[in-house]
Structure formats: structure tokens, C-alpha cells
Amino acid sequence: MSLLIALDWGTSSLRAYLMEDGKVLDQRHSPYGIQHLPEPGGVKGYEVAFESICGDWRKQYPDVSVVTGGMVGSAQGWSEAPYVRCPADLSDLAKKAGQATLPDGGTLHIVPGVLLDDPDLAPDVIRGEEIQIAGALIDHDDWWQASRILLPGTHSKWVTMNGGKLESFSTYMTGEIFAVLCDHSILGRLMPEEKASKEEADKAFDLGLSVAKHGGAGDLTHQLFATRTMGLTERMPKEALSNYMSGLLIGNELTSATRELQDDASLPLIMIGDGALCDLYKRALASFGLECTAQFDNTAHIGLWNFAETSGLI
Amino acid sequence: MSLLIALDWGTSSLRAYLMEDGKVLDQRHSPYGIQHLPEPGGVKGYEVAFESICGDWRKQYPDVSVVTGGMVGSAQGWSEAPYVRCPADLSDLAKKAGQATLPDGGTLHIVPGVLLDDPDLAPDVIRGEEIQIAGALIDHDDWWQASRILLPGTHSKWVTMNGGKLESFSTYMTGEIFAVLCDHSILGRLMPEEKASKEEADKAFDLGLSVAKHGGAGDLTHQLFATRTMGLTERMPKEALSNYMSGLLIGNELTSATRELQDDASLPLIMIGDGALCDLYKRALASFGLECTAQFDNTAHIGLWNFAETSGLI
Numbered sequence: 001m002s003l004l005i006a007l008d009w010g011t012s013s014l015r016a017y018l019m020e021d022g023k024v025l026d027q028r029h030s031p032y033g034i035q036h037l038p039e040p041g042g043v044k045g046y047e048v049a050f051e052s053i054c055g056d057w058r059k060q061y062p063d064v065s066v067v068t069g070g071m072v073g074s075a076q077g078w079s080e081a082p083y084v085r086c087p088a089d090l091s092d093l094a095k096k097a098g099q100a101t102l103p104d105g106g107t108l109h110i111v112p113g114v115l116l117d118d119p120d121l122a123p124d125v126i127r128g129e130e131i132q133i134a135g136a137l138i139d140h141d142d143w144w145q146a147s148r149i150l151l152p153g154t155h156s157k158w159v160t161m162n163g164g165k166l167e168s169f170s171t172y173m174t175g176e177i178f179a180v181l182c183d184h185s186i187l188g189r190l191m192p193e194e195k196a197s198k199e200e201a202d203k204a205f206d207l208g209l210s211v212a213k214h215g216g217a218g219d220l221t222h223q224l225f226a227t228r229t230m231g232l233t234e235r236m237p238k239e240a241l242s243n244y245m246s247g248l249l250i251g252n253e254l255t256s257a258t259r260e261l262q263d264d265a266s267l268p269l270i271m272i273g274d275g276a277l278c279d280l281y282k283r284a285l286a287s288f289g290l291e292c293t294a295q296f297d298n299t300a301h302i303g304l305w306n307f308a309e310t311s312g313l314i
Numbered sequence: 315m316s317l318l319i320a321l322d323w324g325t326s327s328l329r330a331y332l333m334e335d336g337k338v339l340d341q342r343h344s345p346y347g348i349q350h351l352p353e354p355g356g357v358k359g360y361e362v363a364f365e366s367i368c369g370d371w372r373k374q375y376p377d378v379s380v381v382t383g384g385m386v387g388s389a390q391g392w393s394e395a396p397y398v399r400c401p402a403d404l405s406d407l408a409k410k411a412g413q414a415t416l417p418d419g420g421t422l423h424i425v426p427g428v429l430l431d432d433p434d435l436a437p438d439v440i441r442g443e444e445i446q447i448a449g450a451l452i453d454h455d456d457w458w459q460a461s462r463i464l465l466p467g468t469h470s471k472w473v474t475m476n477g478g479k480l481e482s483f484s485t486y487m488t489g490e491i492f493a494v495l496c497d498h499s500i501l502g503r504l505m506p507e508e509k510a511s512k513e514e515a516d517k518a519f520d521l522g523l524s525v526a527k528h529g530g531a532g533d534l535t536h537q538l539f540a541t542r543t544m545g546l547t548e549r550m551p552k553e554a555l556s557n558y559m560s561g562l563l564i565g566n567e568l569t570s571a572t573r574e575l576q577d578d579a580s581l582p583l584i585m586i587g588d589g590a591l592c593d594l595y596k597r598a599l600a601s602f603g604l605e606c607t608a609q610f611d612n613t614a615h616i617g618l619w620n621f622a623e624t625s626g627l628i
Contacts, residue, residue, distance in 0.1 A: 075546070115547070122525065122540030123547045155539065171539040176499055184494045185487070211436065218526065218569030220534045225469065225485040226436030232389070233429070233437045255532030 069111035070128035083115035135299030208247020383425035384442035397429035449613030518554035522561020
């Protein structure tokens with residue numbers, strides 16, 4: 001019997017999986033992301049969070065290996081795991097793994113992030129998505145050879161797989177910018193608590209997409225102001241203003257990220273993420289004449305199991 | 315003797331001018347912008363703010379007229395003054411003026427805003443800038459006939475004057491987006507209190523401008539993430555990250571707003587705003603091969619004097 005505790009430990013949440021022979025026996029979810037630890041600052045908060053989510057699993061199986069991926073391995077995390085550079089061989093992640101010491105003296109094995117550091121481009125980083133990708137692609141040799149992977153979210157990632165490696169990627173701050181503009185800018189002030197009807201929401205989202213699609217370089221900060229003026233002039237119900245803004249932001253992301261995809265529509269496009277968000281992106285992709293080849297929910301536990309295997313931990 | 319109290323009443327500040335025959339006799343500044351009133355909600359806050367900044371002037375000259383422009387005339391202001399539509403004859407603003415009642419029973423005359431409501435475009439609005447423009451252009455018939463006016467700030471405005479009228483304009487949320495990303499996003503977390511040296515700040519700002527200038531449609535939310543990764547990878551001193559982000563945002567604004575200007579370099583470009591901010595924009599314009607024809611600091615009091623004259627108040 002081969003057992004594993006696999007942790008998907010991000011900025012705003014922590015997921016724990018108790019696994020046996022690649023299958024999930026039990027799983028738990030906690031809000032103790034690295035920005036929301038029970039005791040902020042220092043190692044103690046990580047130890048308390050770990051104990052609270054899976055201390056009992058470790059007591060029940062004292063020899064079980066523990067692996068984790070995500071922001072827990074960043075400079076602001078429990079212990080920094082260095083970046084692997086692009087083009088990155090994801091089967092190689094185990095060689096660069098980081099470590100931390102568990103409260104009972106055992107070892108936590110931490111998946112490294114991936115760094116794109118082309119001197120001609122601004123650098124870019126991934127932490128957590130690499131293990132999701134390793135999980136989603138596990139049985140698909142053809143996707144390892146050539147595909148684009150989209151992981152929509154707070155920081156959307158567009159990843160290019162080529163020749164078996166993670167060749168390059170781009171981060172778009174779509175989700176975070178949407179949230180800070182709703183919560184902290186003048187654009188949020190006209191947005192009521194109430195949600196628009198599905199029909200109104202779709203209509204506003206599609207209009208935002210269309211404006212983005214027909215926009216030129218640099219237009220976004222102008223386009224966004226219409227989220228206010230569409231409400232002021234009552235051209236759009238206030239309940240739908242956030243959908244319009246979402247359409248503008250996702251539309252800008254797609255305009256930029258799919259520029260090359262448009263030339264190679266045969267390249268598989270794989271989406272990994274939360275179902276509702278993926279549905280929104282599918283609607284947006286369709287309006288750009290694109291569709292995704294396959295869609296996965298959270299695949300971190302599969303990638304973590306594979307990481308533990310190549311690390312010789314199971 | 316012709317006396318006037320002129321108020322430039324915006325979102326975050328209130329300026330009061332006591333004027334005689336077009337000249338400023340005395341001026342005062344208060345933080346009581348419409349978002350920072352001494353008593354929020356309702357008319358009372360406006361009355362208290364008015365009394366505190368110039369109640370004594372009214373007592374000394376009980377017959378003096380009082381005019382104001384800016385967000386004080388918005389739907390969230392003291393009393394709403396309707397919008398004049400583009401193409402807008404600024405000498406006509408007096409005909410659409412709004413009114414409120416002063417604490418002593420007198421009348422506050424409020425300058426209308428300007429609305430661009432082309433059904434083929436998203437709507438756009440100006441409030442306060444129209445009176446700055448009326449002030450800056452007062453002795454320049456040629457600029458009324460054909461010019462572009464740039465008012466950089468929280469919401470930068472690019473205005474096209476044509477045939478004596480304010481023909482059209484575009485708002486860019488450059489300053490507000492800069493502030494909310496510094497204060498509320500992950501990008502601000504790597505930014506220290508300390509400022510970069512002038513040399514480092516200029517270098518980072520110029521690099522941001524260059525990235526923006528060479529970017530394609532929709533790239534901004536990707537470009538912004540580099541404000542984090544440039545710091546993470548130590549390619550740039552952390553003190554200069556905010557200058558880099560400023561370069562990206564102003565560079566995107568210029569890329570979009572000067573698209574047509576590039577075709578008509580003979581069109582006068584007039585800048586109105588705070589000196590330090592105008593200097594930053596001049597540096598950015600230069601890197602786009604453009605320069606401004608003339609630069610003005612706050613010209614609201616001149617525009618308000620003119621408004622009072624055409625209103626028959628003096």
C-alpha cells in the first residue's frame with residue numbers, strides 16, 4: 001500500500017488530499033492560504049495550519065510522505081523552493097524540490113516554481129500552476145509535445161508546451177484587477193449588491209468582450225471608464241456593470257494572449273480551473289472563434305502524486 | 315468694483331478664490347472634496363465646508379456672487395447641474411448652469427459638465443475640466459479652432475477642440491489605477507516606502523514607457539505583472555518599481571490617445587495640470603516624439619470668472 005499526503009497550498013486557500021495508489025481517499029479544504037494563516041509572520045502559522053488540516057492523518061500514518069506545491073514555496077512562504085527555468089522539464093521538478101520541517105520533525109517536500117527569464121522580455125513566474133499542468137497532461141503525450149494551457153484566475157496563466165517541456169508562459173492579472181477595481185475604485189461605487197439576470201449579465205459581458213476585441217493598443221484604461229458612464233447614462237442596468245467590466249478585462253486578456261493562436265487553430269487548447277470561471281472563458285473564447293480542446297477542474301493532487309513518485313517518496 | 319467668489323470643487327479637494335476684475339485677491343485650499351466632506355451624506359457637509367473655507371468672505375461682501383465647477387455639480391454632489399452635450403460650446407455653459415442654496419440663503423451657480431454620447435461609442439463625461447479648458451484657452455482663438463488638450467491626473471482627459479467647440483474627448487483612468495494597484499494589489503507589496511534616486515526612477519519609468527510603446531492590444535494586464543517579477547528577480551531596485559508601473563500606465567495612455575496625433579503633428583497640444591505631473595507627461599511625450607505647445611497650472615479661476623461674466627453675475 002502506497003500512501004501520500006498532498007497539499008495544494010496557495011495564496012488564499014489550502015487543500016489537503018490523503019491519497020492511496022494515486023486515488024483520493026479523503027480531502028479537506030481550509031482558508032489558511034499563505035496570506036490568511038492562523039498566526040501571521042514566521043513559521044508558526046504554517047505549522048498550526050498544517051496541524052489543523054491534516055495533523056490527524058500524520059498521527060494515523062506516521063510514515064506517510066508529505067508533498068506540497070504553490071505559493072507555500074515562495075519567498076513569502078514556509079520555505080523557499082527555487083525556480084526551475086524555462087524551457088522546464090516538469091518531470092525534473094523533483095530534482096529541484098525544496099524542504100521544510102513538519103511540526104513532528106518529518107520532512108515537507110515542496111515543488112519548485114517555474115521562471116521565464118528571457119533577457120529580451122520582462123521576467124514571469126509560476127508557482128502551483130506547474131503541478132496542475134503536470135496533473136492534467138499526465139496521460140496525454142501529444143499535449144506535452146504541442147499545446148497551449150490556459151489557467152484562468154486571479155493571475156491567469158497562458159502556457160506554451162513544446163517538445164515535452166514547458167517552453168514559455170504569460171501572466172495576466174485579470175482576476176486581481178477586476179477585484180481591486182470593484183472594491184477600491186470609483187467603478188465599484190455604482191455597482192449594487194444585486195446581481196443582473198442571466199440575460200442582462202450575458203449581454204453586458206458580450207458587449208465588454210466586443211469593445212475589447214475591437215480596441216487598439218493601450219485602450220484598456222479608457223475602456224474601463226465606461227463601466228462608470230454606462231451606468232451614469234443608464235445605457236446599462238447598474239446590476240450588469242460588473243459583467244461589462246469582466247467582459248472588458250477577459251476580452252483584453254484574450255486579445256493579447258490568443259494573437260498567435262489565431263494563426264494555429266489546430267494547436268490543442270487545454271483549460272484548467274474552477275468550473276464557473278472556465279464557463280465564462282469558454283463564452284469569451286467562442287466570441288473570438290476559439291474553443292478549448294479539454295477542460296479540467298483542480299488537477300493538483302494528480303500532479304503531486306506524480307511528483308512524489310519521481311521523487312522516490314512512494 | 316466687480317467681485318466674485320470662485321470655487322473649484324473636486325472629488326478630493328476644494329479651492330476657493332476671492333477675485334476682483336478677473337484677478338485673484340486671495341485664495342484658500344481645503345481637503346473637503348466631495349468624497350471628504352466634514353459631514354458625509356446630505357447637504358449639511360457642503361454647507362459646513364463652504365462656511366469653513368469662505369464664510370467670512372460672504373459676510374464681508376454680502377452681495378458677492380458665488381460660482382463653482384467640478385464634481386460638486388455631479389449626481390453625488392451638492393446639487394446636480396445637467397451635462398452639456400458634445401460638440402459643446404463652452405461659452406454656452408452659463409445657459410445650462412445649475413444652482414444650490416448657500417447657508418445664508420444666497421445662490422450658488424454651478425457649471426454644467428460635458429457629456430459625449432455618440433451611440434457608436436461608450437459614453438464619456440467631464441466635470442471640472444471644461445472650466446479649466448475655458449480658462450486656459452481664453453486668449454487663444456486659434457486653439458479654440460483646432461487643438462488637443464491633455465489634463466493628466468486621477469482620470470486623465472484628452473480633449474479635441476474643433477471649430478470653436480469642445481468636439482470630443484476620452485478619459486483614461488491612469489492615476490486611479492496606479493493608486494489602487496499600489497495600495498490594494500500584490501504589486502504594491504514589494505514597493506518600499508523609500509523612493510528611488512532620480513536616475514533610477516527615470517530609468518525605470520523610461521523602461522515602462524518603452525514596454526508600453528511596443529506592446530499590442532490587450533497587453534497591459536500582462537505588462538503590469540512585471541512590476542512584481544522585476545522586483546522578485548532583482549532586475550530592478552524595489553524602490554523603482556512604482557516608477558516602472560507609472561511608465562507602463564502613462565505609456566499605455568499615450569499609445570492609445572496619441573494614435574491620431576501622430577498623423578497631425580502640427581495640431582497644438584496644450585497641457586493643463588499640476589507641475590510635477592505635467593513634467594512626467596512631458597518626459598513621456600518626448601519618448602513618443604511629441605511635445606506640448608503650452609502648459610498651464612490650475613486655470614479654473616479664470617474659467618469661472620468668464621462663466622460668471624457670461625452668466626451676467628458680474
